[in-house]
Amino acid sequence: MLSYTEENYLKALLKLSFQNEDKPEAGTNEMAAHLGVKPATATDMLKKLKEKELVNYKKYGKILLTESGKQQALEILRKHRLWETFLYDKLDFSWDEVHEVAEQLEHIQSAKLVDKLEEFLGFPEFDPHGDPIPKANGDLPVLEKILLSEVKEGEICQVVAVKDTSTVFLQYLEKLQITIGTAIKVLERIDFDGSMSIQISDEEARNVSMKFAESLFITLHHNICQQK
Amino acid sequence: MLSYTEENYLKALLKLSFQNEDKPEAGTNEMAAHLGVKPATATDMLKKLKEKELVNYKKYGKILLTESGKQQALEILRKHRLWETFLYDKLDFSWDEVHEVAEQLEHIQSAKLVDKLEEFLGFPEFDPHGDPIPKANGDLPVLEKILLSEVKEGEICQVVAVKDTSTVFLQYLEKLQITIGTAIKVLERIDFDGSMSIQISDEEARNVSMKFAESLFITLHHNICQQK
DNA sequence: AACATTTGTTAGGTAAGTCTAACTTTTATA
């Protein structure tokens, strides 16, 4: 059985592996910063987790979850996101209040509790932030993402990824204050040239080209919040 | 903010004060046994709790919660019993499974969570074991208890206390396998002499006198379990 | 009242998780 602290290290490692998705390794300082401890402390814990075969780790090397470590981390993430969903859906917490409490609830030990909670919530696939909730077997639901250009007039969607990763495009996004999670409402589609009029968050209307609309992945999921 | 462990000591002290209701003090060994630690450990913690003015305690003396300590203990008990009710009512846990998980859940820190949970559950007054759930202000709901002799035919009730505390009566109860929490169904009332035919738990029918029926306090509450 | 038993305390030690300060290795840059 893992301690509360060990669980937090595993979860942090999993999160970092999502962030740097191409190479899912992490560094000691990165870990420490994420957990709010000093690097020396993280080093100690990493040795301990290596002993338990939850991480691959060598002196001065990069840190990687083992398969076993990843499964355990996914289980914790599963609990975290199910509890967030519970707080949001059933207890009327706002999307920005759920995280702090879920940080505590995710450490409750009871397999039955997690499964019953999932059932009670109607087997949700995404939490209130739009993040996928791992299934009991560790599978992660995939966001159904489409291009902004496919969205109908009047619909609201959320940015989930970029198709074009060129610097000019990313800089343009930054100028428009669009990041992952930003809400976009399609006000009008111009059939003539494929351009559209959109509303970004709660800003005023703005026109974007077909090229733009075909470079941005969005989702229509409704259990996602306005900000992130 | 109290640690998980400190909270457990306060809760244990509160429980002991309910048990020895006439004098709500406890001893070091008693405490230690209740918490599954050695007396020496309990002594250390009691000094610490005294420093925080949560208990009144003197060397070799009896232990008593201060007003502040009692309020904090009641808050923990409130959380424990609300979570038990949640698990029982909403997640289909059985009455004997709820305690273990509630022991963990009671330590979650969030005033909003407790109040929202209470609302979500419909402001229950008693937990699945029939124990009163402290209100946010520390008030304890009182069980509506009546004498067994007042119960109508066909009704099911649960034993909550004895009116007669004589040894012969208590020994008789023991022989009938009646303890606090035992379920009793009134099968027939004989007006002639005030005696009644009752069913104890799932045993066969049995006749008891008016004197007996007037010596046992019961409750008709329905959110109470069969056993305790 | 004297002694035995129960009850409670003290002293010293352990493991987990944290820290600071000094040191080593890796990496980035002039």
Added chain:
DNA sequence: TATAAAAGTTAGACTTACCTAACAAATGTT
């Protein structure tokens, strides 16, 4: 490529909550 900066490690110390073993006080019994 030499050196400075960044990243990571080690050693030693602190706190919390626990332990054992030895001791002290309170209680019960003849």
